Amino acid sequence: xxxxxxxxxxxxxxxxxxxxxxxxxxxxxxxxxxxxxxxxxxxxxxxxxxxxxxxxxxxxxxxxxxxxxxxxxxxxxxxxxxxxxxxxxxxxxxxxxxxxxxxxxxxxxxxxxxxxxxxxxxxxxxxxxxxxxxxxxxxxxxxxxxxxxxxxxxxxxxxxxxxxxxxxxxxxxxxxxxxxxxxxxxxxxxxxxxxxxxxxxxxxxxxxxxxxxxxxxxxxxxxxxxxxxxxxxxxxxxxxxxxxxxxxxxxxxxxxxxxxxxxxxxxxxxxxxxxxxxxxxxxxxxxxxxxxxxxxxxxxxxxxxxxxxxxxxxxxxxxxxxxxxxxxxxxxxxxxxxxxxxxxxxxxxxxxxxxxxxxxxxxxxxxxxxxxxxxxxxxxxxxxxxxxxxxxxxxxxxxxxxxxxxxxxxxxxxxxx
Amino acid sequence: xxxxxxxxxxxxxxxxxxxxxxxxxxxxxxxxxxxxxxxxxxxxxxxxxxxxxxxxxxxxxxxxxxxxxxxxxxxxxxxxxxxxxxxxxxxxxxxxxxxxxxxxxxxxxxxxxxxxxxxxxxxxxxxxxxxxxxxxxxxxxxxxxxxxxxxxxxxxxxxxxxxxxxxxxxxxxxxxxxxxxxxxxxxxxxxxxxxxxxxxxxxxxxxxxxxxxxxxxxxxxxxxxxxxxxxxxxxxxxxxxxxxxxxxxxxxxxxxxxxxxxxxxxxxxxxxxxxxxxxxxxxxxxxxxxxxxxxxxxxxxxxxxxxxxxxxxxxxxxxxxxxxxxxxxxxxxxxxxxxxxxxxxxxxxxxxxxxxxxxxxxxxxxxxxxxxxxxxxxxxxxxxxxxxxxxxxxxxxxxxxxxxxxxxxxxxxxxxxxxxxxxxxxxxxxxxxxxxxxxxxxxxxxxxxxxxxxxxxx
Numbered sequence: 026x027x028x029x030x031x032x033x034x035x036x037x038x039x040x041x042x043x044x045x046x047x048x049x050x051x052x053x054x055x056x057x058x059x060x061x062x063x064x065x066x067x068x069x070x071x072x073x074x075x076x077x078x079x080x081x082x083x084x085x086x087x088x089x090x091x092x093x094x095x096x097x098x099x100x101x102x103x104x105x106x107x108x109x110x111x112x113x114x115x116x117x118x119x120x121x122x123x124x125x126x127x128x129x130x131x132x133x134x135x136x137x138x139x140x141x142x143x144x145x146x147x148x149x150x151x152x153x154x155x156x157x158x159x160x161x162x163x164x165x166x167x168x169x170x171x172x173x174x175x176x177x178x179x180x181x182x183x184x185x186x187x188x189x190x191x192x193x194x195x196x197x198x199x200x201x202x203x204x205x206x207x208x209x210x211x212x213x214x215x216x217x218x219x220x221x222x223x224x225x226x227x228x229x230x231x232x233x234x235x236x237x238x239x240x241x242x243x244x245x246x247x248x249x250x251x252x253x254x255x256x257x258x259x260x261x262x263x264x265x266x267x268x269x270x271x272x273x274x275x276x277x278x279x280x281x282x283x284x285x286x287x288x289x290x291x292x293x294x295x296x297x298x299x300x301x302x303x304x305x306x307x308x309x310x311x312x313x314x315x316x317x318x319x320x321x322x323x324x325x326x327x328x329x330x331x332x333x334x335x336x337x338x339x340x341x342x343x344x345x346x347x348x349x350x351x352x353x354x355x356x357x358x359x360x361x362x363x364x365x366x367x368x369x370x371x372x373x374x375x376x377x378x379x380x381x382x383x384x385x386x387x388x389x390x391x392x393x394x395x396x397x398x399x400x401x402x403x404x405x406x407x408x409x410x411x412x413x414x415x416x417x418x419x420x421x422x423x424x425x426x427x428x429x430x431x432x433x434x435x436x437x438x439x440x441x442x
Numbered sequence: 443x444x445x446x447x448x449x450x451x452x453x454x455x456x457x458x459x460x461x462x463x464x465x466x467x468x469x470x471x472x473x474x475x476x477x478x479x480x481x482x483x484x485x486x487x488x489x490x491x492x493x494x495x496x497x498x499x500x501x502x503x504x505x506x507x508x509x510x511x512x513x514x515x516x517x518x519x520x521x522x523x524x525x526x527x528x529x530x531x532x533x534x535x536x537x538x539x540x541x542x543x544x545x546x547x548x549x550x551x552x553x554x555x556x557x558x559x560x561x562x563x564x565x566x567x568x569x570x571x572x573x574x575x576x577x578x579x580x581x582x583x584x585x586x587x588x589x590x591x592x593x594x595x596x597x598x599x600x601x602x603x604x605x606x607x608x609x610x611x612x613x614x615x616x617x618x619x620x621x622x623x624x625x626x627x628x629x630x631x632x633x634x635x636x637x638x639x640x641x642x643x644x645x646x647x648x649x650x651x652x653x654x655x656x657x658x659x660x661x662x663x664x665x666x667x668x669x670x671x672x673x674x675x676x677x678x679x680x681x682x683x684x685x686x687x688x689x690x691x692x693x694x695x696x697x698x699x700x701x702x703x704x705x706x707x708x709x710x711x712x713x714x715x716x717x718x719x720x721x722x723x724x725x726x727x728x729x730x731x732x733x734x735x736x737x738x739x740x741x742x743x744x745x746x747x748x749x750x751x752x753x754x755x756x757x758x759x760x761x762x763x764x765x766x767x768x769x770x771x772x773x774x775x776x777x778x779x780x781x782x783x784x785x786x787x788x789x790x791x792x793x794x795x796x797x798x799x800x801x802x803x804x805x806x807x808x809x810x811x812x813x814x815x816x817x818x819x820x821x822x823x824x825x826x827x828x829x830x831x832x833x834x835x836x837x838x839x840x841x842x843x844x845x846x847x848x849x850x851x852x853x854x855x856x857x858x859x860x861x862x863x864x865x866x867x868x869x870x871x872x873x874x875x876x877x878x879x880x881x882x883x884x885x886x887x888x889x890x891x892x893x894x895x896x897x898x899x900x
Contacts, residue, residue, distance in 0.1 A: 258446045301481045309481050316468045316476040317485060329485040351469040355462055362458045369451045373444060385447055392454040396461065403464040 054326025144195025322350030374440025483536020645846030648756030697827030708754020773807030855883030
């Protein structure tokens with residue numbers, strides 16, 4: 026059998042047509058066009074096509090849908106950013122090129138299974154990443170989550186999420202049966218086994234700590250969600266998970282009472298219109314922008330999403346909504362649903378517990394992060410500053426998401442080979 | 443583990459579907475409301491510069507708002523007198539009133555076009571709006587209110603067309619950005635449209651609702667005889683009348699606005715019966731209108747005797763906007779049926795009518811025979827009661843005064859009414875904040891407005 030990856034190639038071409046169309050439309054909307062503008066779509070097209078060619082050359086068995094599906098938000102994201110802010114688009118292209126390298130390198134690695142015993146190392150790494158900003162971090166947008174090395178800003182919480190996801194997968198894979206069956210008897214009371222209780226408590230503590238100390242509500246919520254997802258898949262104990270969720274809710278209420286910045290976020294969420302000219306400005310403008318799109322959108326380059334603060338880093342999706350309408354937004358959401366489905370499918374193909382859990386963890390992380398920001402922008406939950414993976418501007422997020430998908434690609438290849 | 447992964451997938455898909463639902467809600471169902479928001483001003487003015495904005499005209503074709511050239515500034519020949527109706531469009535401040543509500547149409551983006559979300563204009567010239575308002579009557583209403591805080595609504599009960607919608611103090615829409623500092627911080631709140639968004643205790647004008655409820659639910663109360671000793675002591679509250687009215691029937695009690703009698707009737711009916719009657723005219727829900735409306739309220743549920751008695755004479759926790767009281771009266775004037783109030787009669791492109799507003803029923807306030815009986819009793823108010831001063835030569839006027847106690851000082855003066863008493867053509871509602879008694883503060887204005895408005899509609 027030759028591995029020409031015909032499906033992948035055809036789909037990629039379709040994505041290229043889509044992406045170029047978006048670029049052509051945004052060029053039509055500006056009065057002056059410069060030839061350098063071609064560099065953006067050309068670079069993205071070449072990079073994605075090269076990844077495809079490399080996969081063919083490697084004779085990879087990897088899922089042929091994953092790469093074209095990823096290509097949709099990457100290409101359209103760069104096009105939307107180009108329309109909003111050239112500089113962001115430029116750096117986003119650079120980050121795409123950089124991020125695709127680890128994705129390809131991962132395809133050369135065989136035997137991920139061997140990573141399982143190093144879970145403690147991953148854990149330390151992840152916690153280290155989270156801790157480092159506490160001491161060396163710089164504050165931006167009210168959260169102390171950035172690390173500045175020379176001219177480059179970097180968000181250590183992004184690799185931390187991946188490391189912690191792998192760590193938990195390794196930990197759970199080695200203790201799976203133990204978790205499900207045994208409980209810890211203390212006299213007449215059946216307590217959950219510490220093996221189960223441990224990670225749950227840790228997730229809870231981390232989430233609350235992140236919320237309170239680093240003012241990073243988004244990452245706190247994501248990590249907690251991630252742990253719950255992996256625990257559920259490894260050993261579904263509804264009672265404990267429910268207990269965990271209740272505890273998180275309780276913790277949130279307590280921190281709402283105690284800490285101003287948490288309270289402000291919630292108040293904006295509950296009554297955005299009362300704060301419409303102040304702290305709720307971003308959320309109100311995001312809702313107005315989304316709503317302005319209507320069914321088919323203003324047309325690429327025709328809307329007014331520039332009025333939203335931090336539109337490139339947090340709310341690029343809202344700009345997309347305004348200019349392509351409900352139709353474009355739903356189309357993009359369907360791509361995200363398919364990406365999640367392909368991620369879980371990759372996790373299902375492997376018979377190794379660690380790999381399956383790691384696949385589930387990374388996919389859940391992607392899904393949760395997407396839902397947290399989409400829900401935030403639409404006021405289903407409080408708005409937090411996490412990025413829509415693959416679409417928003419954000420180097421650290423892009424590179425680590427591409428790393429996750431590199432892992433999932435390799436996982437799907439290993440399962441099929 | 444496989445099944446768990448499948449379940450988790452389904453959970454996430456559910457999450458994404460929820461996002462799709464929220465998106466649909468924002469882009470389809472909430473769109474009209476959100477796009478008219480004052481916080482959307484940058485987008486509105488941005489859209490606006492792409493086409494020649496349409497004009498706004500009164501019922502006789504008088505210019506109320508006009509833009510001379512594409513992207514040019516907006517002129518308001520009516521000045522502050524028309525501001526409560528038109529609102530404003532200002533590149534720095536944004537838009538309000540009809541300018542905000544009909545922004546899409548005025549800038550050449552008809553609703554079907556805007557619903558698709560297409561923001562570039564369909565035509566280079568926007569639509570013109572022809573209003574139901576009469577510029578002359580509006581200016582007169584604003585002059586009558588000048589120097590006071592208050593509002594007046596004049597409408598045609600047979601169609602729901604609003605002839606005048608006045609609110610003082612007002613502002614000069616063309617000078618808004620220069621005076622923004624002082625206007626937005628003015629304690630008298632000139633930006634507040636008191637006719638639609640001002641909520642006041644309705645005082646005795648609410649007896650119309652109590653009376654309607656009594657005539658509908660308990661016709662026996664009509665023939666009963668009442669006695670008023672000047673006060674009625676209830677647990678927690680004492681109802682007062684200015685003097686002891688003695689023995690009297692219901693018609694006389696209404697004509698002299700006897701609080702004790704109406705408190706007794708209110709207690710007979712119970713809080714929820716009156717509340718439901720009030721809801722028939724639009725209380726506790728948002729009146730559909732071309733301008734933002736504050737919800738008038740009559741609390742539902744069980745209430746103590748003191749509270750029920752207060753509410754049945756329009757005190758306590760009952761709050762109503764002048765527009766709301768005008769609708770109560772228009773229900774009585776229009777055989778019991780309340781028609782949806784509206785300001786925009788027609789939309790035109792280049793002189794061609796593309797949409798004409800049809801009268802629509804908003805609700806049924808009372809049965810025709812109850813409406814007729816109430817109208818007769820309102821005519822008695824003018825003949826021999828508190829509203830004597832409203833009489834016009836040659837036309838019988840039906841009305842009701844109100845003097846609403848409030849915690850902010852002197853009582854608010856109210857007058858609501860219609861003319862002619864038989865086959866009414868105009869309804870009026872006037873409130874003067876802290877103006878004292880309804881008969882002295884509000885009634886003379888209302889009389890003048892009725893007189894002028896009758897000339898407008900035949």
